[in-house]
Amino acid sequence: MSNYNFPPGPEGEGKLGCLPEMRANPMEFLEKVALEYGGIARVNMGSYYSYLVSEPKLIKEVLVDNYDKYKKNTRYKQVRMVIGEGMLLSEGDIWKHQRSHAQPKFTAKSLDKQVDWITSLASDFLDSWDANVKSGKPVELEYQFNLLTQLLAGVWVMGDGFKPRAQEIFGIYNQIRMNWPEMTDIRASMLKPKNIKREINFRKALVRLNKCVYSLLEEYPSIINEDIGFLKHLLPRENVEQSIKSQKRSLRDQLLTLFVTAFETTATSLCWTMYVIDKYPDVQKRIYEEVSRVIGEDTPTAETLNKLNYTEKVIKESLRLYSSVHSFSRVALEDHEIGGYRVPKDMTVIISSYVTHRLPQYWDNPYKFDPSRFDKDRMVGRSRFSYIPFAAGHRNCIGSYMALMQSKLVVALIAQRYTLSLSEGHKVEKHAATTMRPKFGMKMDVRSAAA
Ligand code: HEM
Structure with a gap:
């Protein structure tokens, strides 16, 4: 190795190092670290060190050039308890098989064919806000978008069998979220003692969730023929009942992984998009003009949605400043080098879109909301790894x-x-939970667009 040094970084104070600061305000803290120590920094987390890699060319070194020297960070055993060995957490041949088998269902061509039923469900759902227009009662947008995206993700993943279970699964998922056992590490638990009641509630919710998914799987052979869900793609044409019985756990994991990864990320991101549309009246005006010009009062189709260029830039810019997945991490499988610094085996490497999307070297006036950053001519020469709301590389x-x-x-x-x-x-206020959500939700008044 050319340089066997560790990268520079903050040590924090006492036995806990930087952990209290990291826990209190993770995104602001990591941003400060990147600005002070540069594109790769080592952070003392008390009982261990982590690296923060924020510079685009080093992110490429981690996610692409050295992809085989890392695995997903699976230390969060609670996440695994909920979604198991689906595509998000699986590794090696199991992941390869799951990803390549799923890929055809995620192409633009395949998804554009789903637009009609998605539009119909979303349309009916949003019509219910007419009651708020009449009563003047605000909508709690985060709650509403989670309900909506759960319905869309649930039907897309599990098929029609999801619909009668939608309310129950929504309730169970809220119970899981509210009782998420936060502290996994001994030092960290010194900051906040373990809450046994939360843990019991969390486990109870998991039992209910499994029961619900297994009952859906049992019923599934009777509806498979007409169904649109991804589940159908996971099953053979024949011996469906037998396959469900023998792969029950794996099917559960794959379905819940897609369901969970799909809905909260999209719901949170939609909340921030509606927030900026309200905050910047010129942005709102242009979006409303574009929708009126391209779609008018017609039902949106895949073709018209693909023509909403300005709307797409607004969504992309809101994903830059309010990336719902604010960070993700990897664990080194072996000793190697990134940016000339040593990365020892087992080191956790954090990549934060929140941080990288705000680096002034790559983004002019980074705190300014400016959808024209995604104009074609302004994208020329910008590193692909400076914009990572959806991560990069093979995963x-x-x-x-x-x-x-x-x-x-x-x-x-x-x-x-x-x-x-x-x-x-x-x-x-931004709050870095599993996604970067609005800390107090997003209460909005609804008026009719025609008013
Ligand atoms: C705005 C919405 C979304 C954002 C910001 C987002 C972001 C991300 C990010 C950053 C990762 C990488 C995580 C890591 O490496 O640890 C990821 C992975 C993943 N996402 Fe999304 N996501 C969104 C919506 C969706 C949707 C709609 C689905 C559909 C099912 C989905 C399915 C997945 C899956 C399955 C993975 C794991 C892929 C693998 O490891 O091979 N996501 N997402």
């Missing part, structure tokens, strides 16, 4: 087209019907 987000398509659809359906504005006095 990038397989659902990025679906996320953009659904986001454009929901924005267009809202623009045809309503205008949303943040309720007076409602505080908006």
Whole structure:
């Protein structure tokens, strides 16, 4: 190795190192580290060190050039308890098989064919906001978008069998979220003692979730013929019942992985998009004009959605400043070198889109909301690795087209019907949980767009 040094970085204080600061405000803390120590930094987390890699060319070294020297960070055993060995967490041949088998269902061509039923469900859902227009009661946007994206993801993944279970699964998932056992590491638990009651509730919710998915699987052979869900793609044409019985656990993991990865990310990202559309009246005006010109009062189709160029740039810019997946990490499988620094085996490497999307060397005036950054001529010469809301490399987000398509659809359906504005006095703050969500939700007043 040319240089056997560790990269520079903060040590923090005492036994806990930087952990208290990291826990209190992870994104702001990591941004500060990148600005102070550069594109690769080593952070003392108390009982271990982690690297933060923020410079685009080094992100490429981790995710592409040295991809085989890393595995996904699977230390979060709770995530594994919920979604198991699906495509997000599996490794090696199992992952390869799951990803290549799923890929054809995630292409633009395949997803564009699904637009009609997705539009119909989303349209019916959004019509229910008419009641808010009449009563003047605000909508809680984060809650509403989670309901909507769960319905869309649930039907897309599990098929029609999801619909009668939608409410139950929504309730169970909320129970899981509210009781997420946060602390896994001994030092970290010194900051906050383990909450046994939360853990019991979390496990109870998991039992209910499994029961619900297994009952859907048992019923499935009776509806498979007419079904549209991804589940059908996972099963053979013959001996369906036998396959379900023998692969019950694996099917559960694959379905829940796709369901969970699809809905919360899209819901959170949609919340931030509606937030910026309200915040910047010129952006709102251009979106409403575009929707009116391209779609008018017609039902959106794959073809018209693909023509919403400005709307897409707004969604992309909102994913830059408010990436719902604010960071992800990898664990080194062997000693190697990144950017001339030593990466020892077992080192956790954090990549944060929140941080990289704000680096002033790569983004002019980084805090400014400016959709024209995604104009073709302004994208020339920009590193592909400076914009990573969907990660990059072989384990990038397989659902990025679906996320953009659904986001454009929901924005267009809202623009045809309503205008949303943040309720007076409602505080908006970013909170880095599993996704970067609005800490106090997003309460918005709804008016009819025609008013
Ligand atoms: C705005 C919405 C979304 C964002 C920001 C997002 C972001 C990401 C990111 C950053 C990763 C990489 C995580 C890592 O490496 O640890 C990822 C992986 C993944 N995403 Fe998404 N995602 C979104 C929507 C979706 C949708 C709609 C689906 C559809 C099912 C989906 C399915 C997946 C899957 C299966 C993986 C794992 C891929 C693999 O490891 O091979 N995502 N996503």
